[in-house]
Amino acid sequence: MTKKLTIQDLAAMRDKTRSLTVLRDGAGRAKVTVHMGTCGIAAGARDIMETLLEEIRSRGLQDVIVTTSGCAGLCNREPMATVEIKDQPPVKYVRLTPDKMRRVIAEHVLDGRIVAEYALAVGSETMY
């Protein structure tokens, strides 16, 4: 099987592959951090992570970076995630469930509307 490319194919291949490697540049439009300290994991952070990745895949989102971080110091409100839209302050969501996570993606990540009912506060810890 040969796949001789034309110039249009070349451009299309660039755009497609590039969208998948965008996180190697450490730059995306939005970044979602799932807090994965011990209590976060115990409270179900893994399910949140899986939901998040599933949503990103099924919606074909290519500019959303997903990372993890450690204990945020609010163990009683886990699972938590922080959503950062480029050039906007980060928003921390607490006591998430897979359904809540889906709503955060639809409304905050995609539409830019903060889901105030789940949000704890605006702000984020650093990683070190």
Added chain:
Amino acid sequence: MKHHRAHLLVCAGTGCVSCGAFDVKTALKKEIERRGLADEILVVATGCNGFCEKGPIVLVRPDDIFYQRLSVDDIPLLVEEHLIKGRPVARLMYTPPADTKPVPKMADIEFFRHQRLIVLRNRGRIDPEKIEEYIAYDGYQAMAKALTEMTPEEIIAEISASGLRGRGGAGFPTGKKWDLCRKEKASPKYLICNGDEGDPGAFMDRSVLEADPHAVLEGMVIAARAISAARGFIYIRNEYPLAIQRLDIAIRSAREFGLLGENILGSGFDFDVEIVRGAGAFVSGEETALIASIEGQRAAPRQRPPYPAQSGLWGQPTTINNVETWANVPSIIRRGAAWFAGLGTETSKGTKVFSLVGKINNTGLVEVPMGIRLDEIVNNIGGGIPNGRKFKAVQIGGPSGGCIPTELLDLPVDYESLTRAGAMMGSGGMIVMDEDTCMVDIALYFLRFTQEESCGKCAPCRIGTRRMAEILAGIAAGEGRPGDIEKLEELAWTVKRGSLCGLGQTAPNPVLSTLRYFRDEYRAHIEDKTCPARVCKNLISFAIDPEKCVGCLLCLKACPVNAIAGERKKVHVIDQALCIKCGACFTACPVKIGAVSKLTGEKGRALVPEATRATTS
């Protein structure tokens, strides 16, 4: 490829591979699978990241966390802590030599911060074995532009305007070279990529080929269109198996995608390349010798002119450029000559890749803008000299380059400044030397190298370098005579003027430049019979200070010829007649005791071992 939440970029350049990168990669993949993270996290093998000394290296993106000196045993912890719990592991990060706190992010590490990547832009970023990843980072866009939107004249005008000069040594303007070849009537014409890289300690070209082979191929197709060549050859030494393998994969996938071969990108233009493996002699990197080697003859240089551009491979017009030169071409065509010419100095544009080795904290591969001060490379990127020693000189330009002393650390690194200082750009080897380096010894080392690599065709090179090496060896052995320096200088100029190829023409450079900056050191060897750096064996001796020695037996056990006598808790003594000056005792004696000293110009006092003295204390 799928969407993942993290990419682990495992360096798989030769350096990291030799210290276990593939084992680390396998362990990572296994651990990630075991933890059920295979769908979330992608492991990618990339080309040399530059900081080879710290290998094996893994970069975690998007977090930009830089892990170094990894072993298979570190992997479970790394996966558990960083990838599951999101707590980067400080213990596996890089800590600068003068610091105690690690620097987690690659972007903050001094070694990387001062670099400017054009040639190595894809290093540690793409999988060199996946053509799609090269394409993702604008790969083959410049070629598409050159094939469909530009005339050969326009391509050459762009390269000329960029100011790009050959990175293989002499720095000849690349656009001019292509233009000479384009204007030749004869056909067919050929292209050659010079990947011989014979300089000891240099690995720039190997790294480019390993990290980004498509950049070289793309550069060659662009030139092929400019001079209308249909065939190209990439000459790589056989000692570079990984580079050959990656290039081979790159060529095959480029052909499969229609980016090499017939009717490239449907433009009607045909061009193909093949790999030629070189035997790896230094002189076969010289262009006419290399051409002879591709033709199947012995790799010996011939008279120029005619230059390869007029009469090269099989007597046809041939454009030959260095690996790094080729790798610069796509960026220039894609981003324009003005962008490239905006970087660097008046006469030297763009960047240069150096391999930084020797007595320096951060050894590795660095790409810096032309005109950067030497001091920035040695101290900021290189992190200074280890073990509290002082900087003495940096040897630039490979075996036929020159040494640049401390006083000139302010020197901007460009073709002209280096030549004026008695060194040369060469292909980009930089060997840093500290105060424990003897300049006579260094000159001798390089001269022996070129003497052994001389093809023997011309008398000045063959006989002259031998005679020079003999004189230098005499000086180092303490048998130097007045007049030796003048004789060396005279011979040096004869060899330079009388030799046919660049090897002979530059071989005396290390001698001339060390004489220029370190003449006193030569004089000390000849007149005082001392070696100020305490290196030349005939001029030094080792002695134990009875006041300091605590009688720990370490030196005695280390001495390979039993030249040391002594007993536990008694002062030890070296028998000078037996000592072969290997320095093992010097290394063995604990630093904080420091009882063994290296002397020059005086012999250690003849002492009797304490244990056998008449009066014991």
